[in-house]
Amino acid sequence: MSTTAPVQFTPKDYKSDLAPIWCPGCGDFGVLSALFKALSACGVDPTKMVIVSGIGCSSRLPGFVATYGFHSVHGRVLPIATGLKAARPDLTVIGVGGDGDGYSIGGGHLPHAARRNPDITYLVMNNNTYGLTKGQVSPTSMLPLVSSGQKMDPKRWKTTPYGTTEDSIDPIAQAIAWDISFVARGFSYKPNQLADIFAQAIRHKGFSLVDTFSPCPTFNQEQTEEFYKSRTFDVPETHDPTDRSAAFALSVNHDNYPLGIIYKHDDKPNIIDEQAHLRARFDGQGSLQELLARFAAK
Amino acid sequence: MPQKKPTARPTDVVLRIVGESGEGTVTLGDVLVELFTGLGLDIYTFQTFPAEIKGGTVMYQLRTKSGVTLSPGDVSDVLVALNNQGFGLFGDNLRSGGILLYNSDAFSPPVDPTRTDYALPITTLARAEKDKVRHEVSGEQLKRLPAPVNTVGLGALLRLVNAPLEPAEEYLGRVFARKGEAIVRMNISALHTGATCVAEQIGDRETPHVGSRPDHRDRIMVTGNQMLCMGAIAAGLKFFGGYPITPASEIMEFLAKELPAFGGNVIQAEDEIAALGMCLGASFGGVPSMTATSGPGLSLMVEQINLAGQAEIPVVIVDVQRGGASTGLPTKTSQGDLNLAVYGVHNESPRIVLAASSVGDVFWTTVEAINLAETYQCPVILLSEQALATRRSTVPPPMIERVTVKERLKPAEADLGPEFKRYLDTSSGVSPMAIPGTPGGMYTTTGIEHNEFGDPTYTPDTATKARNKRFRKMDTLLVERGHEFVRTWGDAGKVELGVIAFGATEGVVREATERLRYAGHLVAHLHLRLIRPLPVAPINEFAVRCKRLLVVELNYSGQLAGWLRVNTDMTFETFHRDDGRPFSSHDIEDEMLRILSD
Structure with missing residues (x-):
């Protein structure tokens, strides 16, 4: 009698032949290797998964993974991933992109992904700037206000040469408010923790958002590796992620950012299961002949 | 009251009903369609709606004859004007010698010797009918009971075109059965009251005969939007993502109800951008996908239509065209989106644009749209129009055994593996498309210019080859099937x-x-x-x-x-x-x- 052991995939099995086009020192390298580890830990079959991305430095990630990928247009990761998951619930669907892609041009899709709660893992590589277009203010940039009178670096932040006139958004607090069913934050320079967060996000049934601080060494000299090393702390073990108020309280401290799983809503209904129920209710009853007969002129 | 027997031979009669929206004008038209269809007649309608949520003037034109009907008719033989405003707005197409049936409780039309007028004090007569049953219904029911205005109008109109009242009696009995015997009786009495009022005025004059056709023919009574949906289902549609917009919403509503039984999904998206994005995701996953919108929504979809062209993802985008630019004339008809459908793109990528022409045709054109998208792996824009989408017509049921469903080209076993070329440069331009889950078929689709593997490449040589390959599919389509897409008449x-x-x-x-x-x-x-x-x-x-x-x-x-x-x-x-x-x-x-x- 022989038993077939389940096929195991090592992190290396997920590596494609394409070399990443990112700048040396880019935080996204850390995200990519943490993703390899997480996929391996979860035993995800690379032929049965799709990575969907938008446009931006980080959105080039699907090409660097030996799996199916969909590098789409700016900001549309979530609708594309939702349609894919709805049509193919058997696939593991992972969305990736940057803070501009996910919170600015694509920001309108997030609350709707939250209320649909499809089983998709969304990894945002948050570098607090637009890297691909060479360093403009993003919705998560933390720039001095015009009124502060602070001088800006003349080589960077060229769309806000006198400082910013807008506040930044807090994706974690926003996600908790929208009841995204798994909300976490990682840091690309804490690779083991990041891989663990990714693995938990992939295993989570429902929509998960992991916002990862992924510093841009080329265009953001403020939110650097060192900046985040001194401004982050691990989510305390006493934190109960199912306590929404506690999660919100934890997220809104903007001097010191918690790393780890901040919020979870495990039993939240999801569109994929609901659609499966619907198909099951009418299973095999579709008949075009009968449909046409309903319109018969009598 | 002796009723003239309907002539056996149907004649070509055009009726036009105008009145206040939300006050039964459309219902009256729909009931006539049903009754005339029951007489074996062929019906062709045209409706125009106000853009107001409630109120405004609505026009319902209905042509009845026997056999192929190509239009709702140019001039009407009978105009039913329920109010003065409708008469003013839509009363101009009554033919010389035509008949005006007007609500004499609402207005008096100016005298015109070129037409014959029939006055119907529709509100007064209807109130009297309600009074007759007043003592038979409970106080609560009486409060909510509308006077049978439409039924009085129906009786008058049926008498005017020499249609029998019995099918209408049967219809009223069926529709009002739930409300009790007194209400049924009130409506049947109202029907005869309307007929009698007209009969007394007809005297010796001849009025049109709609006639009847007793031979049984298989026909269906459908709108263009309904036929479009059934065509999509016939062609194997499995995913629909949409966002509500007039006059396309009916497509999503129909499919939301029916598609699950065919194993499909419908998602109402947060906007048109998301709607098309969902379709692209689903189609990448291997299932035939479609969205439906009107001009403003199509504008929002343009970027991803180009992605579908560049990344070679099959998808159908229905544009039910409506009038005017911007919000324009949202409830009226137009063919104004041709340029957007044909040219709406940054730079250039291949696409197919089809146009549906009638309630019968839209079934087959939708089957074609899905088949062409799957065959040539590109976006297909299917142009419909408000007038066609909302029109109810009797048409022969489509012969569904003639539907062939074309599947996208899948890689052969030998093509799969590390060297699988998703964008293989072939003589037809069509490349095998692996769907996720296929071992050895892995690739990343992208809007970036790419080589045969799908890997981003920016060299002039690759850019030229890749684009030529994609556009070659359009040449292949014209060579293989170009002649099938024109019809000649005359x-x-x-x-x-x-x-x-x-x-x-x-x-x-x-x-x-x-x-x-x-x-x-x-x-x-x-x-x-x-x-x-x-x-x-x-x-x-x-x-x-x-x-x-x-x-x-x-x-x-x-x-x-x-x-x-x-x-x-x-x-x-x-x-x-x-x-x-x-x-x-x-x-x-x-x-x-x-x-x-x-």
């Missing part, structure tokens, strides 16, 4: 005048052509089902047999004419307007005559 051989048109003008152009042929002119009509890529060969074959050519379309600047100028060397005259109304066949005939006689 005289064969050399003609004095040929008309080129697309979309829902087919019926009126055919009618105009037939009338001119009957009058002794040599005329023909080429109707385009495929707009892009333009089937130039059959167009040229048509053009060489026409001494003069006329391009007819329902938009402001002559968009089809422009597209023909880009693609052919033909010279032609143009006829176009865009005011929210469809063309009548007389509009087309007059224009054709003008050219024929100069």
